Amino acid sequence: xxxxxxxxxxxxxxxxxxxxxxxxxxxxxxxxxxxxxxxxxxxxxxxxxxxxxxxxxxxxxxxxxxxxxxxxxxxxxxxxxxxxxxxxxxxxxxxxxxxxxxxxxxxxxxxxxxxxxxxxxxxxxxxxxxxxxxxxxxxxxxxxxxxxxxxxxxxxxxxxxxxxxxxxxxxxxxxxxxxxxxxxxxxxxxxxxxxxxxxxxxxxxxxxxxxxxxxxxxxxxxxxxxxxxxxxxxxxxxxxxxxxxxxxxxxxxxxxxxxxxxxxxxxxxxxxxxxxxxxxxxxxxxxxxxxxxxxxxxxxxxxxxxxxxxxxxxxxxxxxxxxxxxxxxxxxxxxxxxxxxxxxxxxxxxxxxxxxxxxxxxxxxxxxxxxxxxxxxxxxxxxxxxxxxxxxxxxxxxxxxxxxxxxxxxxxxxxxxxxxxxxxxxxxxxxxxxxxxxxxxxxxxxxxxxxxxxxxxxxxxxxxxxxxxxxxxxxxxxxxxxxxxxxxxxxxxxxxxxxxxxxxxxxxxxxxxxxxxxxxxxxxxxxxxxxxxxxxxxxxxxxxxxxxxxxxxxxxxxxxxxxxxxxxxxxxxxxxxxxxxxxxxxxxxxxxxxxxxxxxxxxxxxxxxxxxxxxxxxxxxxxxxxx
Numbered sequence: 001x002x003x004x005x006x007x008x009x010x011x012x013x014x015x016x017x018x019x020x021x022x023x024x025x026x027x028x029x030x031x032x033x034x035x036x037x038x039x040x041x042x043x044x045x046x047x048x049x050x051x052x053x054x055x056x057x058x059x060x061x062x063x064x065x066x067x068x069x070x071x072x073x074x075x076x077x078x079x080x081x082x083x084x085x086x087x088x089x090x091x092x093x094x095x096x097x098x099x100x101x102x103x104x105x106x107x108x109x110x111x112x113x114x115x116x117x118x119x120x121x122x123x124x125x126x127x128x129x130x131x132x133x134x135x136x137x138x139x140x141x142x143x144x145x146x147x148x149x150x151x152x153x154x155x156x157x158x159x160x161x162x163x164x165x166x167x168x169x170x171x172x173x174x175x176x177x178x179x180x181x182x183x184x185x186x187x188x189x190x191x192x193x194x195x196x197x198x199x200x201x202x203x204x205x206x207x208x209x210x211x212x213x214x215x216x217x218x219x220x221x222x223x224x225x226x227x228x229x230x231x232x233x234x235x236x237x238x239x240x241x242x243x244x245x246x247x248x249x250x251x252x253x254x255x256x257x258x259x260x261x262x263x264x265x266x267x268x269x270x271x272x273x274x275x276x277x278x279x280x281x282x283x284x285x286x287x288x289x290x291x292x293x294x295x296x297x298x299x300x301x302x303x304x305x306x307x308x309x310x311x312x313x314x315x316x317x318x319x320x321x322x323x324x325x326x327x328x329x330x331x332x333x334x335x336x337x338x339x340x341x342x343x344x345x346x347x348x349x350x351x352x353x354x355x356x357x358x359x360x361x362x363x364x365x366x367x368x369x370x371x372x373x374x375x376x377x378x379x380x381x382x383x384x385x386x387x388x389x390x391x392x393x394x395x396x397x398x399x400x401x402x403x404x405x406x407x408x409x410x411x412x413x414x415x416x417x418x419x420x421x422x423x424x425x426x427x428x429x430x431x432x433x434x435x436x437x438x439x440x441x442x443x444x445x446x447x448x449x450x451x452x453x454x455x456x457x458x459x460x461x462x463x464x465x466x467x468x469x470x471x472x473x474x475x476x477x478x479x480x481x482x483x484x485x486x487x488x489x490x491x492x493x494x495x496x497x498x499x500x501x502x503x504x505x506x507x508x509x510x511x512x513x514x515x516x517x518x519x520x521x522x523x524x525x526x527x528x529x530x531x532x533x534x535x536x537x538x539x540x541x542x543x544x545x546x547x548x549x550x551x552x553x554x555x556x557x558x559x560x561x562x563x564x565x566x567x568x569x570x571x572x573x574x575x576x577x578x579x580x581x582x583x584x585x586x587x588x589x590x591x592x593x594x595x596x597x598x599x600x601x602x603x604x605x606x607x608x609x610x611x612x613x614x615x616x617x618x619x620x621x622x623x624x625x626x627x
Contacts, residue, residue: 012200
């Protein structure tokens with residue numbers, strides 16, 4: 001029986017869950033934690049993922065990659081990335097117009113795509129699931145931020161493919177959280193639920209309407225640069241200033257010290273969720289100076305008041321977009337570990353006029369749980385008790401074409417439910433100098449159906465036998481304020497001396513939020529269709545296949561390393577057991593002094609070899625183990 005998993009591919013932490021026997025099970029990692037840091041590190045002889053990668057980040061900062069979710073699907077000249085790059089210790093470069101991450105591994109310089117980095121985290125989730133269920137795992141539902149655009153969703157799907165997964169669907173985090181909530185509460189009546197998701201690196205809110213198993217997203221809003229890490233940074237800055245005041249030393253430029261301080265501040269922040277005061281203690285911060293300090297919850301809340309307040313502005317935007325009043329919200333669901341901050345909960349409660357916040361589901365695990373439920377629905381099996389639920393997500397941005405004067409003409413508007421298909425019949429008057437387009441727009445939207453007529457001048461570039469169509473994403477009135485997704489040409493258009501040509505242009509967004517645009521000449525039936533990938537340097541099928549092969553090489557190397565460590569541990573345990581046995585025999589005079597020395601010398605030799613040559617071939621370890 002196939003096993004399908006749900007994966008929360010987070011900015012700071014990731015998690016994986018499965019649905020079986022009528023319930024969701026979140027899978028723990030080797031450290032027995034149910035969330036895993038979204039970190040990948042490249043050391044001299046090995047690759048590390050998760051907790052191992054994060055723990056060595058201070059010593060290997062240039063080769064430790066995090067925040068991949070901020071990078072995925074973006075172009076190298078994206079202004080958001082230019083600001084982020086100032087804070088990343090690893091190197092992001094422009095490689096022939098493509099965004100690449102540069103690392104040193106095995107004495108070589110490697111250039112990796114963000115999809116490859118994300119695929120490594122997904123591979124970790126896949127391996128954890130396989131170890132848990134005892135069989136291969138291929139099918140998965142992966143979550144993304146609600147306001148991820150077409151390119152970011154496609155890139156996430158590519159990352160899943162590289163990781164060896166069959167990505168059943170890419171769904172929004174708020175939808176996944178709503179699914180987990182709906183399944184937990186067994187909702188049968190109509191409800192409007194507000195999802196408040198403040199994770200480690202990003203912030204997202206959504207309003208989801210639930211009615212007898214149907215979950216429809218009404219609106220979404222967020223901030224890609226607000227999360228628990230921002231609260232950590234405030235604490236770090238506070239203690240850096242305090243250390244300078246006490247010792248006259250500026251440690252702000254020492255990345256290793258800052259990494260240690262940041263880890264301590266993250267722990268202090270967690271403590272302040274339940275305690276009125278927290279302390280930090282770091283040895284040898286600067287020239288053997290030990291640093292100890294405390295901070296109260298009141299002081300912490302005061303220094304982060306603006307961050308907490310900014311979340312309410314986003315809440316108001318989501319309500320406006322959904323055309324809803326806050327009094328109409330039936331339930332408020334908290335998602336993400338940072339929602340545990342007491343001040344944040346108080347401000348949110350006050351905003352909704354004292355309404356209690358729903359904390360019935362684990363905020364760290366809700367997204368993975370919802371994704372697992374959706375995965376079970378998509379691979380429905382008669383032996384499983386699978387809930388009968390339906391998701392209706394929305395388009396996070398308006399999508400359209402450029403018309404005369406650089407005007408943005410939306411074909412699919414923001415917050416339209418998806419999947420959706422919208423068609424425009426474009427009439428080109430060939431006997432006029434300036435093209436005039438009369439558009440009959442028929443938009444099919446499940447579960448809605450709309451029709452409207454538009455009359456506009458087109459800026460399609462008309463050649464002797466073709467037109468060039470520019471596809472944009474965004475809510476600006478002019479295309480210069482929006483994002484050019486793609487441009488394609490419909491050739492082979494039949495010619496007319498005078499009169500009108502009819503070109504049918506169709507926009508289609510599938511259940512994964514992936515956009516396909518097609519154009520058809522009604523007279524010649526000539527057709528052109530493209531899957532839009534945000535005009536970035538997209539991965540070709542050959543590149544994806546190469547990355548899959550590279551990923552398999554990494555996995556083989558990881559397995560060799562894992563087997564080597566297991567063999568090393570077994571040999572060490574065996575040596576210690578032998579040592580215990582012969583010591584007992586010496587005490588009972590059952591072994592000669594000569595034999596005792598011979599055995600103990602062999603044990604010392606083996607243990608010394610294990611310590612001085614840990615990268616010896618596995619066959620050598622196997623030899624000792626068999627001996």
